[in-house]
Amino acid sequence: xxxxxxxxxxxxxxxxxxxxxxxxxxxxxxxxxxxxxxxxxxxxxxxxxxxxxxxxxxxxxxxxxxxxxxxxxxxxxxxxxxxxxxxxxxxxxxxxxxxxxxxxxxxxxxxxxxxxxxxxxxxxxxxxxxxxxxxxxxxxxxxxxxxxxxxxxxxxxxxxxxxxxxxxxxxxxxxxxxxxxxxxxxxxxxxxxxxxxxxxxxxxxxxxxxxxxxxxxxxxxxxxxxxxxxxxxxxxxxxxxxxxxxxxxxxxxxxxxxxxxxxxxxxxxxxxxxxxxxxxxxxxxxxxxxxxxxxxxxxxxxxxxxxxxxxxxxxxxxxxxxxxxxxxxxxxxxxxxxxxxxxxxxxxxxxxxxxxxxxxxxxxxxxxxxxxxxxxxxxxxxxxxxxxxxxxxxxxxxxxxxxxxxxxxxxxxxxxxxxxxxxxxxxxxxxxxxxxxxxxxxxxxxxxxxxxxxxxxxxxxxxxxxxxxxxxxxxx
Numbered sequence: 351x352x353x354x355x356x357x358x359x360x361x362x363x364x365x366x367x368x369x370x371x372x373x374x375x376x377x378x379x380x381x382x383x384x385x386x387x388x389x390x391x392x393x394x395x396x397x398x399x400x401x402x403x404x405x406x407x408x409x410x411x412x413x414x415x416x417x418x419x420x421x422x423x424x425x426x427x428x429x430x431x432x433x434x435x436x437x438x439x440x441x442x443x444x445x446x447x448x449x450x451x452x453x454x455x456x457x458x459x460x461x462x463x464x465x466x467x468x469x470x471x472x473x474x475x476x477x478x479x480x481x482x483x484x485x486x487x488x489x490x491x492x493x494x495x496x497x498x499x500x501x502x503x504x505x506x507x508x509x510x511x512x513x514x515x516x517x518x519x520x521x522x523x524x525x526x527x528x529x530x531x532x533x534x535x536x537x538x539x540x541x542x543x544x545x546x547x548x549x550x551x552x553x554x555x556x557x558x559x560x561x562x563x564x565x566x567x568x569x570x571x572x573x574x575x576x577x578x579x580x581x582x583x584x585x586x587x588x589x590x591x592x593x594x595x596x597x598x599x600x601x602x603x604x605x606x607x608x609x610x611x612x613x614x615x616x617x618x619x620x621x622x623x624x625x626x627x628x629x630x631x632x633x634x635x636x637x638x639x640x641x642x643x644x645x646x647x648x649x650x651x652x653x654x655x656x657x658x659x660x661x662x663x664x665x666x667x668x669x670x671x672x673x674x675x676x677x678x679x680x681x682x683x684x685x686x687x688x689x690x691x692x693x694x695x696x697x698x699x700x701x702x703x704x705x706x707x708x709x710x711x712x713x714x715x716x717x718x719x720x721x722x723x724x725x726x727x728x729x730x731x732x733x734x735x736x737x738x739x740x741x742x743x744x745x746x747x748x749x750x751x752x753x754x755x756x757x758x759x760x761x762x763x764x765x766x767x768x769x770x771x772x773x774x775x776x777x778x779x780x781x782x783x784x785x786x787x788x789x790x791x792x793x794x795x796x797x798x799x800x801x802x803x804x805x806x807x808x809x810x811x812x813x814x815x816x817x818x819x820x821x822x823x824x825x826x
Contacts, residue, residue, distance in 0.1 A: 352385055353725060354628065354632050354635065354636060354662055355659070355680060356594050356603065356622070356623045356626035356627070356636070356821060357627070357656065358413045358414040358415040358622055358623075358626050358655055359414050359415070360387040360627070361410075361415035361416065361495070361496075361622050361623075361624055361625035361626040361770045362415070362416040362418075362493055362494045362495060362496075362625060362627055363410050363415060363416065363417055363418075363489050363494060363495075363497075363498060363618075363621045363625050364417075364418045364420070364487065364491065364493075364494040364496070364497045364498070365403050365407045365410070365417060365418065365419045365420070365423065365497075365500060366403065366404050366420040366483065366487055366497065366498070366500070366502065366504065366506070366507070366513055367402065367403030367406070367420075367421060367498070367499055367500030367501055367507055367527075368402045368403055368421065368422075368502035368503070368504035368505070368507070369400065369401070369402045369403040369423065369430050369432065369438065369445075369454070369500075369508045370400075370401045370402040370404070370453045370454035370455060370472075370502070370504070371398055371399075371400065371401065371424075371428045371431055371452070371453055371456070372398070372399045372400070372401035372405075372456050372458070373396075373397070373398050373399075373428075373455055373456065373457045373458070374395075374396070374397040374398075374399070374457075374458050374460055374794055375395075375396055375397070375457065375458070375459050375460065376390070376393070376394060376395040376396075376397070376461070376470075377391040377392045377393040377394045377459075377460075377461055378391070378392050378461060378462070378464075379392075379461040379462070380389050380392075380639065380686040384741065389461070389466065389769070391461050391466065392717070393459075394693050394696050398431045398435070399435075399436050399799075400432050400436060400499060401456065401614075402454070402614070402618040403419060403421055403500035403502075404419060404421070404435075404436060405614040405615075405618075405652070406498055406527075406614045406617060406618045406621075406743065407419040407436065407439075407441050407618075408435075408436070408439055408441070408652050409614060409615050409618030409622075409652045409653060410618045410621065410622045411439045411440055411441050412439070412617070412652040412654045412655070413619065413622050413653070413654065413655045413658065413687055414655040415622040415625060415626065416442075417440075417441045417442070417470075418441070418442040418443075418444065418485055418490055418494065418739060418815050419436060419441055419442070419443050419444070419445070419488070420437045420444045420445070420487055421445055421446075421454045421483075421484055421506055421696070422446050422447075422479050422480060422483070422505070422506055423445050423446075423447060423448070424448050424451055424452040424576075425447050425448070425449065426452055427547070428452065428453035428455045428471075429445070429447065429453040429526060431762050432445075432453065433445065433653070435577075444446065444478070444486050444490070445644075446479065446482060446483065446486075446566070448479045449477060450728045451473045451479065452471055452472065454470075454471070454472040454504055455470070455472070456468060456469070456470050456471075457469040457470075457471070458751065462744065465593055472504065472691075473640060474504060474505040475504060475505030475506060476505065476539070477508060478590065479505065479506050480505065480506055480508060484512040484513060484516070486511075487513055488516045488714055489517065491516060491520045491522055492519060492520070494522060494625070494756045495522060495523065495525045495620045495624075496516040496522065496524075496525060496526045496624055496626045497513065497522050497523065497525070497527055498515060498524075498526075498617055498618070498621045499514075499524065499525070499526045499536075500526070500527050500614070500617070500810050501526065501527060501528055501529040501530075501538075502529055502549050503529040503530055509574060510526070510535050510536055510539075510568075511535065511537070511538075512644050514526075514536065514537075514538050514539050514583070515538070518538060518540075518739075519757065520598055523540040523541070523621075523624060523625075524538075524539045524540045524541075525541050525543065525617055525620060525621050525624075526538060526539045526541070526542050526543070527542075527543050527544075527578065527613055527614070527617045528542050528544050528548060529548070530545070530551075531551045531552055531564075532552075532702065533552050533569065533573060534572075534573060536573065536575075537573045537574055537575075538573070538574050538575075539573075540575070540576045540577065541575065541576060541577040541580060541615060541620075541630075542573075542575060542577075542578050542579070542581060542735065543579045543580075543613065543617050544578075544581070544619070544739050545580070545581045545582070546580060546582045546583065546585075546614060549562075549566070549580050550617035552569070553565040553566070553569060554569075555819055556762060560578070562588065563588075563590060565594060565597050566578050566580065566588070566590040567590055568755065568782040570590060570591070570592055571592060574723070576591065577589060577590065577591045577630060578590045578591075579616075579637075581613065581622070581641070582601075583601070584601050585600075585601065586598060586601040586638065587599045587637075587641075588602040588809055589630070589631070589634050589639050591630075592766065597631060597634065599634065599635060599638040599655050601638075601642060612641050612644055612645050614637075614642050615637075615641055615644040615652070616637045616640070617637075618636040619633070619636050619640040619641075619653070619658070620633050620636075621632060623636050623637070628755050636658065636662070639658065639661050639662065640658055640661075640814065641792060642661075643657060643658070643661060651759075655740065655806050656683070656684040659680050659683075659684055660684055660723070669756070670748045670751075670757050670758065671750050671759065672758075672759050673759070673762070674760060674822055675757050675760060675770075675773070676722070677772070678760055679773070679774075681717075681758060682721075682774060683799055684822045685718070685719050688778070688780050690718035690719050690780070691715070691716075691717035691718045691777045692717060692718070692719050692774070692776040692777050692778070693713050693717040693719065693720045693721065693776060693778045693780055694719060694720075694721045694770075694771065694774060694776035694779050695710070695720070695723070695777070695779070695780040695781065695782065696722070696723035696724070696725070696737060696762070696766075696767040696770075696781075697722075697724070697725065697733075698724070698725045698729075698730045698733065698734065698746075698764060699722075699724055699746050699749075699750055700730065700734070700739040700740050700741055700746065701737045701740055701741065702746070702749050702750065705782070707753065707755075709780075709782040709806045710722070710750075710753060710755045710756060710782075711755045712806050713755070713780040713782075713793045713806060714755035714756070714757075716778050716780065716804065717777060717778055718720040719759075720755055720756050720757050721757065721758045721759075721760070721765050721774065722750050722756050722758070722759045722760075723758070723759075723760055723761075723762050723770055724743060724746055724747050724750065724759060724761050724762070725761075725762065725826065726743050726761045726762060726763045727739055727742055727743050728763060729762070729763055729764065729765055732765060734766060747759045747760075747761060748814075750784040750792045754812075766790045766791045767791065767792055768791065768795060771792040771795045771796060772795055775796075775799055776796070776801060777799065777801055777802065778801060778802045778803075778804060779792060779793065779796045779804070780804050780805075781803075781804075781805050781806070783805065785805040786805070787803050787805070790805060
């Protein structure tokens, strides 16, 4: 997943489909009811979450992308709860109210992190309830690059062809989370995202990989689809396209706690990434990573942009250690979002000695994250003269990255760190040695934006130059 960093802030996605309210009642159980052999739950906490197509839109907005939602609700308190939560997340809504049907609501009773009971309040919406949605959607298409159809078979997408045809005519990608055993309803869409059970309900049980691939490719051709993404639970995901080899991604979940809404997260991340300009392969990889995170949460949940970026960085091995400037900027944006204080220092670190280690440990204690910028070889040669550095850049960075006190190490080719300081804007600039504030390179830059400058003494009076001279025999 190297180099994947979508500009979600530039993405606009339109979601049409069945939305619902997921309502949770939490409480303790300590006895069995005398009226029937069932546990008694003393409810102590109530929580409402937006589900269905609304959860897709929330996932998109949580990533930092723009989301617009079209759907149907009732004229009731549940609809008000949904609308408030969508608007608070910055989602534009075009919701039609049904005069005689309630907002779809699913009530779950949970105790000790276990779901005991689910109650559904719903009636399928009629043609009269959805008669204006196609025209609403058509008017919103010019402002988006991806249309997502989230079908839960509750009546909003009675005729998906109307939406698919309008979007494809406008040159907009159409992603569908399908429902039911008749996928011909989605003919001409760009991509379908069935889970394995939904896929096998259409094509039959697939006892091996080749059967799954063959039947998937046949379905692609039959329905004039560009791609098919089959989500397979603990077996990961499989992306199928005509004239291309299958792409299989293993499951990324560390712990599966609740699969509720995982499909919403998959299609939301996929759509937002495509709208941000990512390739289909990269977008699927991001969706797979996001699904692995969201199933570790209880109930209908979303994944934020920083969460997903941190997961990508972990996957790239750049959450800590040696990074490039682009990776570091993503890292520090997430660190700042968590309220962490950034400490910055720089140097040649040609031969790492006890003095370096001690002062880096002191520097790390001044904040939450320590960034070490290392002069590249050409810069060291200019500063220290012929024969230096002793160790090339890659080795010096590898040694520094191995220190517990150091979070990120990156190289720079300039003679001074001033460009990096302007770019990164650390909270504290630290320099090792007997320096006055005005002698620390870049102090004006840091103090101009409100940062601090500190000088720390090297421990044990160590010096790289002295070590080099001793090795060369100057002190023998």
